[in-house]
Amino acid sequence: MQLDNQYASFTWAGTPVAPTPLHSPRLLLINHDLAGELGISLEERQWLDITSGQRLPPEMTPFAQVYAGHQFGGFSPRLGDGRALLLGEVVTPGGTRWDLHLKGAGKTPYSRFGDGRAVLRSSLREYLASEALYHLHIPTTRALCLVGSDEPVYREQVEPGAALLRAALSHLRFGHFEYFYYSGQPEHIPALLDYLIDTQWPELKQQPQDYGALFDRVVTRTAELIAQWQAVGFCHGVMNTDNMSMLGLTLDYGPYGFLDAYDPGHICNHSDPAGRYAYDQQPAVGLWNLQRLAQALSGHIELDVLQASLGQYEHRLLTAYSELMRQKLGLEQWHEGDPALFRDMFGLMAEHRVDYSCWFRRLALLEAEGEPPASLIALLAKPEAWHDWFARYRARLALEGGTQAERRARMDAINPKYVLRNHLAQRAIERAEQGDMAEADTLLRLLARPFDEQPEFNDYAEPAPEWAASLCVSCSS
Template identity: 75%
Template sequence: MRLDNQYAQFSWAGSVVQPSPLLSPTLLLLNAELAEELGIELSQEQWRDLVSGHWLAEGMVPFAQVYAGHQFGGFSPQLGDGRALLLGEVITPNGQRWDLNLKGGGKTPYSRFGDGRAVLRSSLREYLASEALYHLGIATTRALALVTSKQPVYREEVEAGAAVLRAAPSHLRFGHFEYFYYSGKSEHIPTLLDYLIDTQWPDLTKDAAGYGNLFARVVEKTADVIAQWQLVGFCHGVLNTDNMSMLGLTLDYGPYGFLDAYDPHHICNHSDSGGRYAYDQQPAVGYWNLQRLAQSLSGFVEMDALQTALGKYERQLMSAYSEGMRQKLGLTAWEDADPALFRDMFNLMATHKVDYTCWFRRLAGVSASGEIPADLAALLANAESFSSWFEQYQARLSREGTAQAERVRLMNSVNPKYILRNHLAQQAITMAEQGDLSEADTLLMLLARPFDEQPEFEAYAEPAPAWACDLSISCSS
């Protein structure tokens, strides 16, 4: 393992903190494929001891980062890694730089009233979700390893302690820059920007123009990842600025959820009583958060450059979303009537509570002429209500002229058959808490190929049962 710990040299950016070991740890999951990509070769015992805080590889400098953030619209001047530690920066065999970030490593100077611990429930949810989104082609942090422990952790009830090792090219957040801006330490902001340029985007210059181009890149990547969330029906749940990645990665999996029945106003976080982070609000929240980042960079980037970049956000997001939605519907060309076709479809789906993922997957069975396939009709409580829309859609397919087999292939390559539904994740967690990892292993296996048929897992592709449709998740982790 080759380490180059540049960030930990910024003593003003956090604190060196040794992990607090978990009692009697057990290695539950190891992402061997990712470990190989990162060039990390450890024994099972070394992985267990590393993630549980009992051992550090030579050259690791555990570092808790300080940052701030706007949480549900209100500013918190100091947050930081309350239970996470940057263990080191790995240089991969192909020369890329990746952070190793341990979540659940114990108290840090930024723990506030927390215990610095994580529980198995939330740690396994993060592991499953980050791998699910990765295999859907969505920018995300990755999960490298998960341990559990006999050490009790106190939340709403007593739960099993755990820790998860995350990996990403960088864990820099909007909140890092907010902290130094609002704390009157803006002189450190160019250093962080230069670090980001050196390690991620060396094509940019280290001056006002380069910083402006960096911000424009953050805007573009943020728009792209939120468009991808909307396309697959993913709801993050806690889009505070401290949970926003400078690289446009899906970061910090808490009370997330995928849509079951289509509801544009779906709230996956039961703490979000006002719906600030509801599914349909994510694009607007992304823009609001970028405005907060722009303010933090305003001393080092021309205001015109910031405004120009922000002005491209909506266009970038809508372009990515519209292109993605056409692909989901098997359309290759643009027609002026397409927005109305999309809108009418979503209105019907919302009215009749149609399962989002199953709808798009089964839509591939519709031909330019012919009956609606039985598996699609089975989703619709009142298929007659959709007849007019199907006529428009079939006429649209006729104008496209794409051969049916090719269209089915293209649609099935962008419309997943399998997603991480809340009830599936909960079943895996319940079994894991009893010492049975078989369901978690099954989910990881099928979610690694979400677009493939995998008929042996057909039951996992069905709509959520009625009891699971209203599941919401708390921020407790």
């Protein structure tokens, strides 16, 4: 692999730290497709050595980044990579640059009272979710390699340790800029902004207000990312500013969850009883976090430029979300009555707790006339309550023209049949903890083609069983 470790040269931006090797590591998963894209060709023993921290290539320069963050609304002035290390920056055959980031690498100066370790449960959850979102075409970090161990790690209980090697175009967070702003070191902020422009968006150097253009792009990418989350029914769970990517990537998977029964106020994080990061709060939190970033950049970008970009956030998010919702309902044109059609649909879905993913997927089966398909009716506790809405939807489809087959093809291309429901992830975790990775392999195989029928996996596309509601996922996840 070709490495160019530019970030580690910023000696003021963190601390060089060697990983603490995992005891008795064993290789669990390798993302060979991603490795090929990055131009990385390693033997299994090398993957195991790197991801377990046993032996790193000499060209890697492990480095713990320092950053701050607003966590559940309160400011934490010094966070950083408390259990992770930036191992290096890979330059791909196509010339793009990707971070290699090792989670579970042991203690760093930013571990506070933590042990710097990761457990198999959370590491496998991140591996599965990041690949699931990638194949749903939602920007995300990627999982590259997962290693397990018998080394005990203490969370709510003793759990097997693990380490996850992940990759992303950049791991720069809003919190990086907050750290240097609030610690009285604003002179370092331009170097980080220049690094982001040089390595990711060099075209911005042609603009007279390049930092302003950068912030505007962050606003747009954040708005579009959250619109995609909302459309697919994804809940992040911990949208602290230190978990917000400057590139608009889904970053740091913890107590995430996909909606089962539709509940706009769904809280996926047991550590968030007040619902700050509930599903329907994610768009507003995105803006709040961007406002915190704007404050951190205020000494380097004109105030009116920052305000102008922030003022576009809601419009950009709603525009992206509205377009996605039209596509999810098989609509290609915009009509004045569409917002009311969407609103009434969501009202009925919430009232009757309709399964979110199954609803959109099976709605594509609705014909222009006759009874709705049995698979769709099976989702509805009171089918008669939907009679008027079905009539309005059919009338709206009639304005589009085209055939039902064409509409179904469009809807199937955007409405996944398979999403990573919590009970599916939990089942894979329990088996992995017993040494059986077959279920994880199955999930990765079907989630790599979430829009395809794959009838051999039909059981994975059903609404969640009742026992799934009792699953507890918290920040330790």
